[in-house]
Amino acid sequence: MKHEEIISEKKMDEQLNNFFAMAGKEHAPAGFTQNIMREIERNDTLATIYKPVISKTAWVVIGAGFVAIMLMAVFVFPNTGSATGVWQKLTGIFSFRLSDGNLFHLRHNLLHFLSGSQVLLSVLSVAVVVGWRYLLMQTWDITFLKSKIIRD
Amino acid sequence: MGKVRNSEDLQWIKAVLQGDTEAFRHLVVRYKDFVYSLTVNLLKQKEEAEEAAQDVFLKAFRGLPRFRHDAMFSTWLYRIAYNECVTRLRKRKTKLPLAADFNEMHLAGKTEPEEIHWQQREEQYKLLHDAIRELPETDRALVMLFYFEKLPVEEMSFVTGLSVSNVKTKLFRARKKLYDKMVHIDEEVVSRKGESEK
Numbered sequence: 001m002k003h004e005e006i007i008s009e010k011k012m013d014e015q016l017n018n019f020f021a022m023a024g025k026e027h028a029p030a031g032f033t034q035n036i037m038r039e040i041e042r043n044d045t046l047a048t049i050y051k052p053v054i055s056k057t058a059w060v061v062i063g064a065g066f067v068a069i070m071l072m073a074v075f076v077f078p079n080t081g082s083a084t085g086v087w088q089k090l091t092g093i094f095s096f097r098l099s100d101g102n103l104f105h106l107r108h109n110l111l112h113f114l115s116g117s118q119v120l121l122s123v124l125s126v127a128v129v130v131g132w133r134y135l136l137m138q139t140w141d142i143t144f145l146k147s148k149i150i151r152d
Numbered sequence: 153m154g155k156v157r158n159s160e161d162l163q164w165i166k167a168v169l170q171g172d173t174e175a176f177r178h179l180v181v182r183y184k185d186f187v188y189s190l191t192v193n194l195l196k197q198k199e200e201a202e203e204a205a206q207d208v209f210l211k212a213f214r215g216l217p218r219f220r221h222d223a224m225f226s227t228w229l230y231r232i233a234y235n236e237c238v239t240r241l242r243k244r245k246t247k248l249p250l251a252a253d254f255n256e257m258h259l260a261g262k263t264e265p266e267e268i269h270w271q272q273r274e275e276q277y278k279l280l281h282d283a284i285r286e287l288p289e290t291d292r293a294l295v296m297l298f299y300f301e302k303l304p305v306e307e308m309s310f311v312t313g314l315s316v317s318n319v320k321t322k323l324f325r326a327r328k329k330l331y332d333k334m335v336h337i338d339e340e341v342v343s344r345k346g347e348s349e350k
Contacts, residue, residue, distance in 0.1 A: 012331045019334055020299040023280040026189035029202055033180045036209045040173055 057136055065129045072121070157182075161225040168216055180209055183226060186300060187233045193284055193292050194237040204240055208233045223310055227303065231311045234293055241289060283333040290314070291326035298323060 054062075161182075167175035187208055191201040212229050219228055284292055290312060297303040297311060308323070309316045 012327065016299060016327060016331055016334070019280050023277040025185045025300055026192050028184040028188040028205065032184055032188070032202070032206070033177060036180050036206055037174075037177055039206070039210060040176060040213055 057133065060136060061129055061133045064132045065125065068128050069125060158224045165216055165219065165225060176213055183229055187229065189300065190230065190233050190293060190296055191237055193281065193296060194289055195240060196285060200240065204236050208236050227307045227310055230297065234311050279334065279337050283330055283337065287326055287329060291322055294319065294323045295326050295330060
Protein backbone atom coordinates (compact mmCIF):
# COMPACT_ATOMS: atom_id res chain seq x y z
CA MET A 1 0.00 0.00 0.00
CA LYS A 2 1.30 3.44 -0.88
CA HIS A 3 2.18 5.95 1.84
CA GLU A 4 -0.58 8.37 0.70
CA GLU A 5 -3.12 5.58 0.72
CA ILE A 6 -2.22 4.65 4.29
CA ILE A 7 -2.55 8.27 5.37
CA SER A 8 -5.87 8.70 3.60
CA GLU A 9 -7.19 5.48 5.14
CA LYS A 10 -6.13 6.72 8.56
CA LYS A 11 -7.85 10.02 7.90
CA MET A 12 -10.94 8.23 6.71
CA ASP A 13 -11.02 6.09 9.83
CA GLU A 14 -10.54 9.06 12.13
CA GLN A 15 -13.32 10.96 10.44
CA LEU A 16 -15.70 8.03 10.50
CA ASN A 17 -14.87 7.34 14.14
CA ASN A 18 -15.77 10.95 14.89
CA PHE A 19 -19.03 10.66 13.00
CA PHE A 20 -19.98 7.51 14.86
CA ALA A 21 -18.92 8.91 18.23
CA MET A 22 -20.95 12.07 17.63
CA ALA A 23 -24.02 10.27 16.41
CA GLY A 24 -24.07 7.42 18.94
CA LYS A 25 -26.15 4.29 18.95
CA GLU A 26 -29.88 3.98 18.85
CA HIS A 27 -31.54 3.75 22.23
CA ALA A 28 -33.85 0.85 22.84
CA PRO A 29 -37.39 2.05 23.57
CA ALA A 30 -38.52 2.59 27.14
CA GLY A 31 -39.73 -0.56 28.83
CA PHE A 32 -37.73 -2.77 26.48
CA THR A 33 -35.95 -4.67 29.27
CA GLN A 34 -39.14 -4.99 31.30
CA ASN A 35 -41.01 -6.49 28.35
CA ILE A 36 -38.34 -9.11 27.82
CA MET A 37 -38.10 -10.03 31.49
CA ARG A 38 -41.88 -10.25 31.74
CA GLU A 39 -41.97 -12.52 28.70
CA ILE A 40 -39.24 -14.74 30.15
CA GLU A 41 -40.96 -15.02 33.53
CA ARG A 42 -44.30 -15.75 31.88
CA ASN A 43 -43.54 -18.62 29.60
CA ASP A 44 -39.96 -18.99 28.62
CA THR A 45 -37.78 -21.85 29.65
CA LEU A 46 -34.21 -22.69 28.88
CA ALA A 47 -33.63 -25.13 26.08
CA THR A 48 -33.19 -28.72 27.17
CA ILE A 49 -29.92 -30.30 26.29
CA TYR A 50 -30.57 -33.91 25.49
CA LYS A 51 -27.94 -36.31 26.70
CA PRO A 52 -27.70 -39.92 25.52
CA VAL A 53 -29.15 -42.41 28.00
CA ILE A 54 -25.99 -44.47 27.83
CA SER A 55 -22.99 -42.20 28.06
CA LYS A 56 -19.67 -42.70 26.33
CA THR A 57 -18.13 -43.89 29.57
CA ALA A 58 -20.93 -46.37 30.12
CA TRP A 59 -20.36 -47.82 26.64
CA VAL A 60 -16.67 -48.26 27.43
CA VAL A 61 -17.58 -49.99 30.69
CA ILE A 62 -20.05 -52.29 28.93
CA GLY A 63 -17.45 -53.10 26.30
CA ALA A 64 -14.80 -53.81 28.91
CA GLY A 65 -17.22 -56.05 30.84
CA PHE A 66 -18.02 -57.98 27.70
CA VAL A 67 -14.37 -58.46 26.86
CA ALA A 68 -13.68 -59.55 30.45
CA ILE A 69 -16.39 -62.19 30.26
CA MET A 70 -15.08 -63.42 26.92
CA LEU A 71 -11.55 -63.69 28.30
CA MET A 72 -12.76 -65.52 31.38
CA ALA A 73 -14.72 -67.91 29.24
CA VAL A 74 -11.68 -68.74 27.20
CA PHE A 75 -8.94 -68.79 29.83
CA VAL A 76 -10.55 -69.42 33.22
CA PHE A 77 -12.88 -72.30 32.40
CA PRO A 78 -11.70 -75.74 31.28
CA ASN A 79 -11.67 -76.59 27.62
CA THR A 80 -14.54 -78.72 26.39
CA GLY A 81 -12.47 -79.91 23.48
CA SER A 82 -15.11 -79.33 20.82
CA ALA A 83 -15.18 -76.95 17.85
CA THR A 84 -17.93 -74.88 19.44
CA GLY A 85 -15.96 -74.74 22.68
CA VAL A 86 -16.06 -70.99 23.19
CA TRP A 87 -19.83 -70.80 22.81
CA GLN A 88 -20.29 -73.74 25.13
CA LYS A 89 -18.05 -72.08 27.69
CA LEU A 90 -20.01 -68.87 27.40
CA THR A 91 -23.37 -70.55 27.82
CA GLY A 92 -21.87 -72.70 30.53
CA ILE A 93 -21.12 -69.66 32.66
CA PHE A 94 -24.75 -68.66 32.82
CA SER A 95 -26.39 -72.07 32.74
CA PHE A 96 -27.89 -73.46 35.91
CA ARG A 97 -28.78 -77.05 36.62
CA LEU A 98 -31.22 -78.11 39.29
CA SER A 99 -29.59 -80.16 42.01
CA ASP A 100 -31.89 -83.15 41.72
CA GLY A 101 -33.94 -82.19 38.68
CA ASN A 102 -36.95 -81.13 40.77
CA LEU A 103 -38.06 -77.54 40.28
CA PHE A 104 -40.13 -77.47 43.49
CA HIS A 105 -37.30 -78.22 45.92
CA LEU A 106 -36.69 -74.51 46.35
CA ARG A 107 -34.45 -74.49 49.41
CA HIS A 108 -32.33 -77.26 48.07
CA ASN A 109 -32.02 -75.62 44.64
CA LEU A 110 -31.17 -72.23 46.17
CA LEU A 111 -28.35 -73.68 48.25
CA HIS A 112 -27.09 -75.52 45.20
CA PHE A 113 -27.17 -72.27 43.18
CA LEU A 114 -25.33 -70.26 45.82
CA SER A 115 -22.64 -72.83 46.17
CA GLY A 116 -22.07 -72.89 42.40
CA SER A 117 -19.57 -70.86 40.39
CA GLN A 118 -22.24 -68.53 38.90
CA VAL A 119 -22.55 -66.43 42.06
CA LEU A 120 -18.83 -66.04 42.44
CA LEU A 121 -18.51 -65.17 38.79
CA SER A 122 -21.31 -62.60 38.94
CA VAL A 123 -19.82 -60.87 41.97
CA LEU A 124 -16.44 -60.89 40.27
CA SER A 125 -17.89 -59.41 37.05
CA VAL A 126 -19.71 -56.64 38.90
CA ALA A 127 -16.51 -55.84 40.82
CA VAL A 128 -14.54 -55.68 37.56
CA VAL A 129 -17.11 -53.37 35.92
CA VAL A 130 -17.41 -51.05 38.92
CA GLY A 131 -13.65 -50.91 39.36
CA TRP A 132 -13.12 -50.19 35.68
CA ARG A 133 -15.66 -47.40 35.74
CA TYR A 134 -14.05 -45.85 38.80
CA LEU A 135 -10.68 -45.99 37.08
CA LEU A 136 -12.10 -44.27 33.97
CA MET A 137 -13.74 -41.53 36.00
CA GLN A 138 -10.51 -40.86 37.82
CA THR A 139 -8.46 -40.53 34.66
CA TRP A 140 -10.40 -39.66 31.49
CA ASP A 141 -13.71 -38.26 32.33
CA ILE A 142 -13.21 -35.55 34.89
CA THR A 143 -14.06 -32.75 32.42
CA PHE A 144 -17.19 -34.60 31.30
CA LEU A 145 -18.37 -34.87 34.88
CA LYS A 146 -17.64 -31.20 35.58
CA SER A 147 -19.64 -29.99 32.58
CA LYS A 148 -22.47 -32.28 33.59
CA ILE A 149 -22.54 -30.80 37.07
CA ILE A 150 -22.58 -27.23 35.71
CA ARG A 151 -25.42 -28.00 33.31
CA ASP A 152 -27.47 -29.83 35.94
CA MET B 153 -12.24 -4.12 28.52
CA GLY B 154 -13.66 -6.80 26.23
CA LYS B 155 -12.29 -9.57 28.43
CA VAL B 156 -13.64 -8.02 31.61
CA ARG B 157 -17.00 -7.52 29.95
CA ASN B 158 -17.03 -11.11 28.76
CA SER B 159 -16.10 -12.54 32.14
CA GLU B 160 -18.97 -10.61 33.72
CA ASP B 161 -21.25 -11.91 31.01
CA LEU B 162 -20.13 -15.46 31.74
CA GLN B 163 -20.90 -15.02 35.42
CA TRP B 164 -24.41 -13.85 34.62
CA ILE B 165 -24.89 -16.68 32.15
CA LYS B 166 -23.82 -19.17 34.80
CA ALA B 167 -26.31 -17.64 37.24
CA VAL B 168 -29.10 -17.90 34.66
CA LEU B 169 -28.25 -21.53 33.97
CA GLN B 170 -28.37 -22.23 37.69
CA GLY B 171 -31.91 -20.88 37.81
CA ASP B 172 -31.45 -17.18 38.55
CA THR B 173 -33.53 -15.85 35.64
CA GLU B 174 -33.20 -12.31 36.92
CA ALA B 175 -29.47 -12.34 36.06
CA PHE B 176 -30.47 -12.21 32.39
CA ARG B 177 -31.62 -8.63 32.97
CA HIS B 178 -27.97 -7.51 33.19
CA LEU B 179 -27.28 -8.94 29.75
CA VAL B 180 -30.34 -7.26 28.27
CA VAL B 181 -29.41 -3.90 29.77
CA ARG B 182 -25.85 -4.18 28.51
CA TYR B 183 -26.63 -5.13 24.92
CA LYS B 184 -30.09 -3.78 24.19
CA ASP B 185 -28.93 -0.54 22.57
CA PHE B 186 -26.60 -2.12 20.08
CA VAL B 187 -28.97 -4.98 19.25
CA TYR B 188 -31.75 -2.46 18.72
CA SER B 189 -29.45 -0.24 16.62
CA LEU B 190 -28.58 -3.20 14.46
CA THR B 191 -32.18 -4.30 13.95
CA VAL B 192 -33.35 -0.74 13.27
CA ASN B 193 -30.64 -0.12 10.70
CA LEU B 194 -31.13 -3.45 8.99
CA LEU B 195 -34.92 -3.60 9.03
CA LYS B 196 -35.61 0.14 8.73
CA GLN B 197 -38.92 -0.16 10.51
CA LYS B 198 -39.25 0.90 14.10
CA GLU B 199 -41.98 -1.52 15.22
CA GLU B 200 -40.50 -4.51 13.48
CA ALA B 201 -37.03 -3.64 14.76
CA GLU B 202 -38.29 -3.54 18.34
CA GLU B 203 -40.07 -6.85 17.92
CA ALA B 204 -36.99 -8.38 16.30
CA ALA B 205 -34.70 -7.12 19.06
CA GLN B 206 -36.99 -8.64 21.69
CA ASP B 207 -37.05 -11.93 19.79
CA VAL B 208 -33.25 -11.87 19.68
CA PHE B 209 -33.03 -11.70 23.48
CA LEU B 210 -35.71 -14.36 23.95
CA LYS B 211 -33.90 -16.67 21.54
CA ALA B 212 -30.63 -15.99 23.31
CA PHE B 213 -32.25 -16.80 26.66
CA ARG B 214 -33.68 -20.09 25.42
CA GLY B 215 -30.43 -20.99 23.71
CA LEU B 216 -28.14 -20.18 26.65
CA PRO B 217 -27.55 -23.85 27.54
CA ARG B 218 -26.27 -24.30 23.98
CA PHE B 219 -23.88 -21.34 24.19
CA ARG B 220 -20.35 -22.67 23.94
CA HIS B 221 -17.58 -20.48 25.11
CA ASP B 222 -15.69 -20.57 21.80
CA ALA B 223 -16.97 -17.05 21.06
CA MET B 224 -17.74 -14.07 23.28
CA PHE B 225 -21.34 -13.81 24.41
CA SER B 226 -21.72 -10.46 22.64
CA THR B 227 -20.54 -11.94 19.33
CA TRP B 228 -22.91 -14.88 19.73
CA LEU B 229 -25.76 -12.48 20.50
CA TYR B 230 -24.99 -10.28 17.48
CA ARG B 231 -24.98 -13.35 15.30
CA ILE B 232 -28.49 -14.19 16.52
CA ALA B 233 -29.51 -10.58 15.84
CA TYR B 234 -28.01 -10.57 12.37
CA ASN B 235 -29.66 -13.88 11.47
CA GLU B 236 -32.98 -12.68 12.83
CA CYS B 237 -32.84 -9.61 10.59
CA VAL B 238 -31.76 -11.60 7.54
CA THR B 239 -34.64 -14.04 8.09
CA ARG B 240 -37.13 -11.21 8.44
CA LEU B 241 -35.76 -9.47 5.35
CA ARG B 242 -36.04 -12.71 3.38
CA LYS B 243 -39.63 -13.09 4.49
CA ARG B 244 -40.35 -9.66 3.14
CA LYS B 245 -38.71 -10.77 -0.13
CA THR B 246 -38.90 -7.41 -1.77
CA LYS B 247 -37.05 -4.48 -0.33
CA LEU B 248 -39.34 -2.10 1.42
CA PRO B 249 -39.26 1.59 0.64
CA LEU B 250 -37.64 3.61 3.40
CA ALA B 251 -40.03 4.01 6.28
CA ALA B 252 -41.43 7.51 6.57
CA ASP B 253 -40.86 7.64 10.30
CA PHE B 254 -37.26 6.51 10.09
CA ASN B 255 -35.69 9.92 10.51
CA GLU B 256 -38.22 11.27 12.97
CA MET B 257 -37.90 8.31 15.25
CA HIS B 258 -34.26 9.05 16.03
CA LEU B 259 -35.20 12.39 17.45
CA ALA B 260 -37.66 11.10 20.02
CA GLY B 261 -36.75 10.61 23.63
CA LYS B 262 -33.41 12.40 23.63
CA THR B 263 -32.48 14.68 26.49
CA GLU B 264 -29.27 16.68 26.27
CA PRO B 265 -28.56 19.72 28.41
CA GLU B 266 -26.70 21.80 25.84
CA GLU B 267 -29.01 22.84 23.08
CA ILE B 268 -26.39 23.75 20.47
CA HIS B 269 -24.43 20.60 21.05
CA TRP B 270 -27.61 18.60 20.82
CA GLN B 271 -28.58 20.23 17.54
CA GLN B 272 -25.20 19.33 16.08
CA ARG B 273 -25.51 15.81 17.36
CA GLU B 274 -28.99 15.49 15.99
CA GLU B 275 -27.82 16.61 12.59
CA GLN B 276 -24.85 14.28 12.68
CA TYR B 277 -27.06 11.47 13.84
CA LYS B 278 -29.47 11.94 10.99
CA LEU B 279 -26.71 12.26 8.41
CA LEU B 280 -24.91 9.19 9.60
CA HIS B 281 -27.95 6.96 9.76
CA ASP B 282 -29.12 8.24 6.39
CA ALA B 283 -25.77 7.29 4.96
CA ILE B 284 -25.74 3.88 6.68
CA ARG B 285 -29.17 2.91 5.44
CA GLU B 286 -28.10 3.50 1.87
CA LEU B 287 -25.52 0.74 2.18
CA PRO B 288 -26.39 -2.87 1.32
CA GLU B 289 -27.65 -4.94 4.27
CA THR B 290 -24.46 -6.85 5.04
CA ASP B 291 -22.32 -3.73 4.70
CA ARG B 292 -24.63 -1.92 7.10
CA ALA B 293 -24.12 -4.63 9.71
CA LEU B 294 -20.36 -4.71 9.17
CA VAL B 295 -19.93 -0.98 9.51
CA MET B 296 -21.97 -0.92 12.71
CA LEU B 297 -20.11 -3.84 14.23
CA PHE B 298 -16.82 -2.20 13.33
CA TYR B 299 -17.44 1.34 14.53
CA PHE B 300 -19.91 0.89 17.36
CA GLU B 301 -18.68 -2.39 18.81
CA LYS B 302 -15.05 -2.33 17.60
CA LEU B 303 -15.35 -5.99 16.73
CA PRO B 304 -12.29 -7.64 15.16
CA VAL B 305 -12.64 -8.99 11.64
CA GLU B 306 -12.69 -12.63 12.83
CA GLU B 307 -15.68 -11.98 15.05
CA MET B 308 -17.48 -10.09 12.30
CA SER B 309 -16.91 -13.14 10.16
CA PHE B 310 -18.56 -15.28 12.88
CA VAL B 311 -21.54 -12.93 13.11
CA THR B 312 -22.24 -12.63 9.40
CA GLY B 313 -21.07 -16.06 8.25
CA LEU B 314 -18.77 -14.48 5.64
CA SER B 315 -15.14 -15.46 5.23
CA VAL B 316 -12.52 -13.25 6.88
CA SER B 317 -11.16 -12.03 3.54
CA ASN B 318 -14.68 -11.29 2.33
CA VAL B 319 -15.38 -9.30 5.48
CA LYS B 320 -12.19 -7.30 4.98
CA THR B 321 -13.04 -6.47 1.38
CA LYS B 322 -16.66 -5.62 2.07
CA LEU B 323 -15.78 -3.58 5.12
CA PHE B 324 -13.19 -1.54 3.31
CA ARG B 325 -15.58 -0.77 0.45
CA ALA B 326 -18.41 0.06 2.84
CA ARG B 327 -16.20 2.39 4.88
CA LYS B 328 -15.03 4.12 1.74
CA LYS B 329 -18.57 4.54 0.49
CA LEU B 330 -19.76 5.79 3.85
CA TYR B 331 -16.85 8.19 4.16
CA ASP B 332 -17.43 9.65 0.70
CA LYS B 333 -21.08 10.16 1.49
CA MET B 334 -20.45 11.69 4.88
CA VAL B 335 -17.77 14.06 3.62
CA HIS B 336 -19.94 15.04 0.67
CA ILE B 337 -22.95 15.70 2.90
CA ASP B 338 -20.78 17.54 5.43
CA GLU B 339 -19.38 19.83 2.75
CA GLU B 340 -22.88 20.54 1.50
CA VAL B 341 -24.03 21.44 4.99
CA VAL B 342 -21.03 23.73 5.54
CA SER B 343 -21.52 25.52 2.21
CA ARG B 344 -25.26 25.92 2.88
CA LYS B 345 -24.48 27.40 6.30
CA GLY B 346 -21.96 29.80 4.72
CA GLU B 347 -24.50 30.98 2.15
CA SER B 348 -27.18 31.57 4.77
CA GLU B 349 -24.73 33.55 6.94
CA LYS B 350 -23.92 35.84 4.00
